[in-house]
Amino acid sequence: MIFGRKGNDDADELEPGPDAPQPGSTADKILRAPKALLHDHLDGGLRPQTVIEIADEVGYAGLPADDAASLAQWFRESADSGSLVRYLETFDHTLAVMQTADGLRRVARESVLDLAADGVVYAESRYAPEQHLQAGLELEDVVEAVNAGFREGEEEAAAAGHPMRVTALLTAMRHAAKSTEIAELAVRYRDQGVAGFDIAGAEAGFPPTRHLDAFEYLRRENAHFTIHAGEAFGLPSIWEAIQWCGADRLGHGVRIVDDLTIMGAPFGDDVAKAIAADGDDVRLGRLAAYIRDRRIPLEMAPSSNVQTGAAESIALHPISLLKRLRFRVTVNTDNRLMSGTSMSREMGLLVEEAGWSLEDLRWVTINAMKSAFIPFDERLAIIDDVVKPGYAALLD
Numbered sequence: 001m002i003f004g005r006k007g008n009d010d011a012d013e014l015e016p017g018p019d020a021p022q023p024g025s026t027a028d029k030i031l032r033a034p035k036a037l038l039h040d041h042l043d044g045g046l047r048p049q050t051v052i053e054i055a056d057e058v059g060y061a062g063l064p065a066d067d068a069a070s071l072a073q074w075f076r077e078s079a080d081s082g083s084l085v086r087y088l089e090t091f092d093h094t095l096a097v098m099q100t101a102d103g104l105r106r107v108a109r110e111s112v113l114d115l116a117a118d119g120v121v122y123a124e125s126r127y128a129p130e131q132h133l134q135a136g137l138e139l140e141d142v143v144e145a146v147n148a149g150f151r152e153g154e155e156e157a158a159a160a161g162h163p164m165r166v167t168a169l170l171t172a173m174r175h176a177a178k179s180t181e182i183a184e185l186a187v188r189y190r191d192q193g194v195a196g197f198d199i200a201g202a203e204a205g206f207p208p209t210r211h212l213d214a215f216e217y218l219r220r221e222n223a224h225f226t227i228h229a230g231e232a233f234g235l236p237s238i239w240e241a242i243q244w245c246g247a248d249r250l251g252h253g254v255r256i257v258d259d260l261t262i263m264g265a266p267f268g269d270d271v272a273k274a275i276a277a278d279g280d281d282v283r284l285g286r287l288a289a290y291i292r293d294r295r296i297p298l299e300m301a302p303s304s305n306v307q308t309g310a311a312e313s314i315a316l317h318p319i320s321l322l323k324r325l326r327f328r329v330t331v332n333t334d335n336r337l338m339s340g341t342s343m344s345r346e347m348g349l350l351v352e353e354a355g356w357s358l359e360d361l362r363w364v365t366i367n368a369m370k371s372a373f374i375p376f377d378e379r380l381a382i383i384d385d386v387v388k389p390g391y392a393a394l395l396d
């Protein structure tokens with residue numbers, strides 16, 4: 001692994017640590033490159049040491065390890081099951097320490113510092129307010145505590161020379177029945193740091209149309225939303241998310257490759273051959289063509305997708321073929337704690353294992369900024385003033 005995960009606690013973690021990459025190396029360029037992140041779960045990105053400290057403060061005795069290194073390893077290994085449902089079980093422990101305003105604010109603040117240290121300049125961080133009510137907080141308290149932490153983190157990151165912007169996406173859990181309430185919450189806070197809405201959780205058995213009322217409400221309100229689809233379930237889930245629900249973006253969407261034929265065979269038959277195939281050999285089905293034609297963003301998270309079994313490996317991840325076919329792909333972390341990852345690490349893996357170039361990384365970064373849920377002029381400003389000059393300096 002060429003990129004470590006920062007684990008210490010103070011703002012001076014924004015300075016390079018002892019495991020910082022060699023100046024001038026590709027790893028160093030990737031770390032310094034400006035990055036945009038659309039799909040990162042707040043409750044999947046805690047510092048292991050923070051989990052331990054808050055658990056101690058709130059009297060949560062259920063942690064599977066009591067030192068940060070073992071806990072980090074436990075999360076990575078437990079999330080490595082090849083099943084989304086088992087992957088999601090690990091969130092019990094992070095949610096247990098995110099039930100108080102102080103805990104939420106701390107986690108939110110630290111997530112901004114960690115992202116800024118990784119060179120992220122724009123992030124949309126998602127969480128499900130309904131999962132943070134166990135100790136008596138109201139939905140509004142949750143949103144306000146997280147927002148306070150984000151604002152603190154932004155100020156500290158800027159003061160340390162790493163300005164970044166973070167907005168929240170409010171998630172509703174797809175097995176639950178709170179989506180309309182959460183959608184209303186997202187609209188109520190849309191001018192106070194909340195940029196959109198999402199549904200997450202187990203996909204099989206919980207189609208997006210279960211939450212159609214919430215999506216129709218959001219559309220009437222001219223609000224933005226993304227839907228986790230095409231991760232643990234295939235084309236019907238993606239089709240519903242786009243054609244019934246009207247999602248702006250797809251969380252993962254990896255299984256859209258099931259709608260491709262490569263040299264007359266389905267994608268899965270010989271993945272390596274499919275990825276290597278010439279653009280001309282690839283036929284798009286109607287749903288895949290619609291998604292490409294409409295420039296619908298795919299929020300892909302290579303390591304997470306390998307852990308949940310949505311992709312075989314980084315080298316064989318559909319993202320490389322979809323990039324070549326010029327789908328609007330983006331690179332994301334999903335859950336930094338469960339995958340032991342960062343944006344730099346995901347990008348480094350694509351370079352090392354899937355042959356990506358720095359130009360490819362620039363392209364997916366601009367794709368992500370074009371697809372962000374903040375207003376168009378603000379997206380353009382980040383592209384023109386931050387992303388393009390940042391890459392120009394690296395690519396010289």
Ligand SMILES: O=c1[nH]cnc2c1ncn2[C@@H]1O[C@H](CO)[C@@H](O)[C@H]1O
Nearest residue numbers: 041088091126127128171200201228
């Ligand atoms: O990759 C994923 N697919 C589906 N659901 C997820 C994924 N990662 C996290 N969550 C779910 O989203 C909730 C709110 O952040 C998390 O608690 C987890 O249950």
Ligand SMILES: [Zn+2]
Nearest residue numbers: 041228251334
């Ligand atoms: Zn996710």
